[in-house]
Amino acid sequence: MTSSVLERARGGDERAFQELIAPYARELHLHCYRMLGSVTDADDLLQEILLAAWTGLDGFGGRSSLRTWLYRIATNRCLNAIRDGKRRPPTEPLPPFDPPEPTRRGDVTWLQPYPDTWLEDHAVRRETVELAFVTALQRVPPRQAATLVLVDVLGFTIAEVADLIETTPTAIKGALQRARASVKQAQTTMSADREHERQVARRFAAAFVADDIEAVTRLLTDDAWLAMPPAPHEYQGAAAIGAFLQASVDGRRGVGLRLEASGCNRQPGFVCSFVGEDRAPSYAGRIVLTVDGERISRITRFLEPGLEKVLPG
Incomplete structure (x- = not known):
């Protein structure tokens, strides 16, 4: 940052302001995501933060770095949003079939995934975004x-x-x-070998799109979990997860699934679509896997309608 750019921004030059904040926009967005657990909430809050920075730039006295000053605004806006109830759980979806009784009802139903494509140009440690x-x-x-x-x-x-x-x-x-x-x-424990993770994920994808529930469950750890935000239903163990997945297969009545690799949160993942001879492909959520050794310890399938419009493929 040069003093001339700062002075132009203070004088109302929007291009100069964009030049000032461009190096920090993505990391501020990720900060909001970590705090709020939701990409859509992070999108909204980032706009508030940038507006607050634009209108309050005269208050930046240079006693700290611009990055520190922006994080002051961002953190306090996040805390205010949580306190004011802006992080509201979305509407619980109703499954189009009769699901088995869940192991428990999850409490973080607003959780959304964060695409790896947004992390490519940033040195983000995996354990800080999983x-x-x-x-x-x-x-x-x-x-x-x-x-x-x-x-x-x-x-x-x-x-x-x-x-x-x-x-x-x-x-x-x-x-x-x-x-x-x-x-x-x-x-959770996660595999350190990314290529190994991709191999496990490919085996999962082949079994999942083939509706081979037995093969899917053989890939699971004994204490594996299935979660499906914003639905609160969560299932633990191969038997419970298999029962839910089989009910889902039966409920689709011959409609197939297609998975396209698309990692999120530095974890292997897929964009899921409904497919069939008599229908155009339609969005069916995102799946993110937690791989532990040779097996999968968690399947998170994000079911929120409209999420495909927010996240890249």
């Missing part, structure tokens, strides 16, 4: 989540975070300790 991490952040108090992300993910100091969210370093230390403990319990 679905288990983002989900865990939704379950801890918002200030704890913000503290964990700002310190452990983004590298801000305790003192900087205390200043960002207007509290004391002692309070930040306590919040960080509690958040670390909560998130660590929720994180």
